[in-house]
Amino acid sequence: xxxxxxSTAPNNRVALENDGVRLDIVEKxxxxxxxxxxxxxxxxxxxAYIRSPRGLGKIENCDVDAAKAVQGVLEVELTxxxxxxxxxxLGWICAESRQALDDAMAxxxxxxxxxxxxxxxxxxxxxxxxxxxxxxxxxxxxxxxNADVVHDTTYSTQVQTxxxxxxxxxxxxxxxxxxxxxxxxxxxxxxxxxxxEALGLKPDxxxxxxxxxxxxxxxxxxxxxxxxxxxxxxxxYGKPVRVMCNRKEEQLDTGNRPGSVQQMKIGxxxxxxxxxxxxxxxxxxxxxxxxxxxxxxxxxxVRNPGRYRFGTVGKSHEDVNLNAGxxxxxxxxxxxxxxxxxEMMMDALADKLGMDAVQFRLLNDDNANxxxxxxxxxxxxxxxxxxxxxxxxxxxxxRGVGVGVGDWGNGKGNATITINxxxxxxxxxxxxxxxxxxxxxxxxxxxxxxxLGLPREKVVVKVGSSSLxxxxxxxxxxxxxxxxxxxxxxxxxxxxxxxxxxGTEWNVEPGTLKYDxxxxxxxxxxxxxxxxxxxMAQEPLTVTTSEDGTYWKDxxxxxxxxxVEVEVDIETxxxxxxxxxxxxxxxxxxxxxxxxxxxxxxxxxGMSYALFEDRxxxxxxxxxxxxxxxxxxxxxxxxxxRITPVIWRSREDAGVNSLGEPxxxxxxxxxxxxxxxxxxxxxRDLPMTPDRVLKALAEKDxxxxxxxxxx
Amino acid sequence: xxxxxxxxxxSRRRFLQTTGTVAATTALVGGNQARAQDKPVxxxxxxxxxxxxxxxxxxxxxxxxxxxxxLTPNTTLLEALREKLDLTGAKQVCDRGACGxxxxxxxxxSVNSCMMLALDAIGSKVTTVEGLAGETQLHAVxxxxxxxxxxxxxFCIPGFVVRSKALLDEKPDPNPDExxxxxxxxxxxxxxxxRIFDAVESASKLDPKGGAK
Numbered sequence: 017x018x019x020x021x022x023s024t025a026p027n028n029r030v031a032l033e034n035d036g037v038r039l040d041i042v043e044k045x046x047x048x049x050x051x052x053x054x055x056x057x058x059x060x061x062x063x064a065y066i067r068s069p070r071g072l073g074k075i076e077n078c079d080v081d082a083a084k085a086v087q088g089v090l091e092v093e094l095t096x097x098x099x100x101x102x103x104x105x106l107g108w109i110c111a112e113s114r115q116a117l118d119d120a121m122a123x124x125x126x127x128x129x130x131x132x133x134x135x136x137x138x139x140x141x142x143x144x145x146x147x148x149x150x151x152x153x154x155x156x157x158x159x160x161x162n163a164d165v166v167h168d169t170t171y172s173t174q175v176q177t178x179x180x181x182x183x184x185x186x187x188x189x190x191x192x193x194x195x196x197x198x199x200x201x202x203x204x205x206x207x208x209x210x211x212x213e214a215l216g217l218k219p220d221x222x223x224x225x226x227x228x229x230x231x232x233x234x235x236x237x238x239x240x241x242x243x244x245x246x247x248x249x250x251x252x253y254g255k256p257v258r259v260m261c262n263r264k265e266e267q268l269d270t271g272n273r274p275g276s277v278q279q280m281k282i283g284x285x286x287x288x289x290x291x292x293x294x295x296x297x298x299x300x301x302x303x304x305x306x307x308x309x310x311x312x313x314x315x316x317x318v319r320n321p322g323r324y325r326f327g328t329v330g331k332s333h334e335d336v337n338l339n340a341g342x343x344x345x346x347x348x349x350x351x352x353x354x355x356x357x358x359e360m361m362m363d364a365l366a367d368k369l370g371m372d373a374v375q376f377r378l379l380n381d382d383n384a385n386x387x388x389x390x391x392x393x394x395x396x397x398x399x400x401x402x403x404x405x406x407x408x409x410x411x412x413x414x415r416g417v418g419v420g421v422g423d424w425g426n427g428k429g430n431a432t433i434t435i436n437x438x439x440x441x442x443x444x445x446x447x448x449x450x451x452x453x454x455x456x457x458x459x460x461x462x463x464x465x466x467x468l469g470l471p472r473e474k475v476v477v478k479v480g481s482s483s484l485x486x487x488x489x490x491x492x493x494x495x496x497x498x499x500x501x502x503x504x505x506x507x508x509x510x511x512x513x514x515x516x517x518x519g520t521e522w523n524v525e526p527g528t529l530k531y532d533x534x535x536x537x538x539x540x541x542x543x544x545x546x547x548x549x550x551x552m553a554q555e556p557l558t559v560t561t562s563e564d565g566t567y568w569k570d571x572x573x574x575x576x577x578x579x580v581e582v583e584v585d586i587e588t589x590x591x592x593x594x595x596x597x598x599x600x601x602x603x604x605x606x607x608x609x610x611x612x613x614x615x616x617x618x619x620x621x622g623m624s625y626a627l628f629e630d631r632x633x634x635x636x637x638x639x640x641x642x643x644x645x646x647x648x649x650x651x652x653x654x655x656x657x658r659i660t661p662v663i664w665r666s667r668e669d670a671g672v673n674s675l676g677e678p679x680x681x682x683x684x685x686x687x688x689x690x691x692x693x694x695x696x697x698x699x700r701d702l703p704m705t706p707d708r709v710l711k712a713l714a715e716k717d718x719x720x721x722x723x724x725x726x727x
Numbered sequence: 728x729x730x731x732x733x734x735x736x737x738s739r740r741r742f743l744q745t746t747g748t749v750a751a752t753t754a755l756v757g758g759n760q761a762r763a764q765d766k767p768v769x770x771x772x773x774x775x776x777x778x779x780x781x782x783x784x785x786x787x788x789x790x791x792x793x794x795x796x797x798l799t800p801n802t803t804l805l806e807a808l809r810e811k812l813d814l815t816g817a818k819q820v821c822d823r824g825a826c827g828x829x830x831x832x833x834x835x836x837s838v839n840s841c842m843m844l845a846l847d848a849i850g851s852k853v854t855t856v857e858g859l860a861g862e863t864q865l866h867a868v869x870x871x872x873x874x875x876x877x878x879x880x881x882f883c884i885p886g887f888v889v890r891s892k893a894l895l896d897e898k899p900d901p902n903p904d905e906x907x908x909x910x911x912x913x914x915x916x917x918x919x920x921x922r923i924f925d926a927v928e929s930a931s932k933l934d935p936k937g938g939a940k
Binding site for chain 1: 799801802806809810813814815816817818819820821822823824825826828855856857859860865869872873874875876878879880881882883884885888906907908910911913914915916917918919920921922923924
């Protein structure tokens with residue numbers, strides 16, 4: 017069943033034998049990779065937004081004239097005087113140098129009168145009773161009445177910022193009837209289109225570049241406020257203009273994973289079947305309707321309930337406006353917070369029923385693949401022994417284990433792939449879509465070289481430019497699964513084209529030629545790839561397709577199951593994740609390195625969310641007090657657990673699946689369950705900081721519940 | 728602070744407004760005087776106090792070559808490298824020494840170049856990630872990062888590479904804990920840590936003496 021060492025899938029040659037390193041790694045380790053932030057064209061102007069320093073209020077005084085008088089400042093515009101969140105854009109400054117821009121910002125001497133902001137989700141949300149009851153509320157309540165056990169509790173999650181290391185921004189150079197632009201984006205073509213619109217040009221008049229992108233995680237789709245300001249200023253002054261957020265702006269106004277409160281009242285039968293119940297969720301959004309920040313945006317939705325067969329659930333949700341930066345999609349939006357509460361509820365019910373947490377999940381999961389992963393994973397992880405030993409360690413450090421699950425949808429999408437063949441045997445694969453670090457270049461190269469049976473060195477990949485064929489933005493984990501079938505198909509076209517060249521040369525029907533791993537044969541005659549390519553009358557020989565051909569294979573559900581072991585110090589409240597077994601169904605795996613790297617990265621981001629990250633607003637002023645990277649804590653080298661990624665294949669005939677998002681879904685819930693297992697009480701609020709762990713322990717001691725505290 | 732030491736065209740108030748902090752300017756002068764005692768420094772001595780608030784050309788030693796660069800006194804080393812010299816390997820990420828993406832070597836020691844004034848680098852040897860590789864061969868640390876696919880988006884990687892090089896110079900044979908501790912000033916948001924640790928460990932094994940081969 018598990019097949020992490022199986023080799024080939026039918027009908028194509030690509031499989032796990034690809035363990036080459038990512039295609040662009042030499043550029044990245046030498047510093048030669050040029051990101052948008054690295055573009056400093058000659059005569060470039062610098063622009064930035066003037067931003068609200070508080071959550072809510074208005075400008076009393078602002079010395080625009082003094083700012084305009086700073087040498088090198090071209091314009092200072094104040095377009096509104098009221099700010100509705102810290103970082104809200106009130107105007108902009110454009111200047112000839114960074115120095116002039118910074119000086120002008122400081123010279124503004126913004127004097128701000130602030131009102132009391134809506135700064136806390138828990139304080140501003142309505143009561144559960146105030147929610148409009150869902151249509152099935154009566155049925156759900158009836159289920160609860162008949163249930164043998166009911167658990168009713170409330171979980172909450174914090175706001176997490178994307179904190180991409182490369183800030184949001186663009187460099188735009190308007191040149192009359194055309195423009196050249198660089199943007200840090202997850203969507204080459206969506207950003208190109210919006211830059212063009214801001215410049216009043218047609219899309220094909222804009223040459224857009226995003227060859228390297230320093231992280232996006234869902235927050236970088238459109239041109240954003242940064243791209244449109246760069247475009248407007250460039251059009252006005254006819255020079256290249258740079259607008260890149262600084263770290264503070266990045267933390268305040270480029271999106272976030274919204275916070276949530278989730279109240280769950282769920283019933284189960286004494287045999288261990290979930291029956292249903294009620295779920296009320298609240299999500300924190302910005303001061304107005306979702307998406308108002310530009311750049312694509314999510315609401316405060318929470319994916320709860322999910323994954324397990326919950327039965328009849330009456331669900332209601334409220335988006336709660338806060339005077340704080342707007343949310344945007346963030347790696348599996350709505351899923352990690354929802355699944356955190358779901359897994360905690362599953363463990364709470366299993367406890368009440370006296371059942372094992374894995375057994376209880378097996379009873380309530382309709383997904384056969386995931387049930388197999390749960391069973392196999394529990395064995396590999398040593399679940400039974402570790403669960404038994406939980407909390408019994410001598411001294412202050414208690415161990416515990418937890419489990420969580422996830423999955424993902426896998427739909428079709430559009431893309432065009434072009435392959436150019438050159439007389440020296442080079443195979444050039446082109447897609448305008450972007451490599452945001454997932455390894456898109458690597459995917460194209462590895463499919464091409466294995467499918468054509470050629471050495472990888474023969475393949476050259478070009479991505480991340482609007483002059484290349486159109487492809488999807490990297491959202492919803494669509495890039496690989498959408499593009500892969502087209503690459504297979506395009507390779508077949510390339511093969512047919514070269515067979516035609518050889519057929520003409522040998523005066524035989526191309527259909528009679530055999531192709532195997534770069535060798536073309538008929539009867540006794542043989543020619544290898546390089547020699548065949550030399551026969552081209554002109555170069556390049558180009559083939560292109562937007563079709564999947566026979567290569568679209570029904571995907572799996574990208575199922576994910578993770579087992580986690582933690583160690584909790586009950587004297588300090590510090591949680592350390594020790595060990596993670598991360599099992600991930602990937603359908604057809606293309607490159608082991610990029611897959612394992614991305615699974616481990618998702619696990620660490622999920623851990624960082626579970627334990628550390630938190631946007632903290634001053635409740636009186638609405639100011640984000642940790643809009644930086646020293647006080648906004650992100651998992652670093654000292655926090656990294658042992659992680660064992662398992663590439664799981666349930667079916668050999670599956671196509672390439674989504675991978676970016678599914679492995680971050682289970683992590684947070686699994687860690688939270690492991691913490692509860694270690695200390696005998698759930699920490700119901702994220703992040704699980706030491707103070708919250710100690711508070712939960714104190715509540716347990718005071719409640720008279722059987723304690724596990726030993727000194 | 729003595730106003731007479733400044734260019735007569737710049738008032739003390741204006742100078743401080745432009746430079747940002749008193750501490751930074753005094754450190755700049757003191758640092759250069761101290762260094763001037765043991766090696767000739769182009770801008771050392773009394774001249775060091777005469778940097779124009781509007782900018783002045785100085786010589787920095789970058790990757791083994793003298794480079795002319797026009798600076799204002801408050802320009803950080805990172806800004807000078809990126810904006811003036813097109814050495815964009817070191818990245819501006821947190822801009823306050825919390826993430827390590829801007830790490831370069833100054834006289835062989837790793838520093839956050841966002842936290843150092845460019846003028847303080849006068850007379851020192853600055854090595855950026857662009858200066859690590861030979862003409863035809865990657866540095867052993869870079870090669871180890873390549874071999875282990877120690878990277879995702881790559882924006883933090885130049886900082887990790889340079890810091891790893893310094894770490895192995897400080898401690899040629901680090902154990903896994905020492906590798907983590909040695910890298911704990913660097914952040915990778917994609918979280919390619921597992922591969923990064925493996926790369927540093929293998930680099931230490933490849934080159935028992937540590938440092939450049």
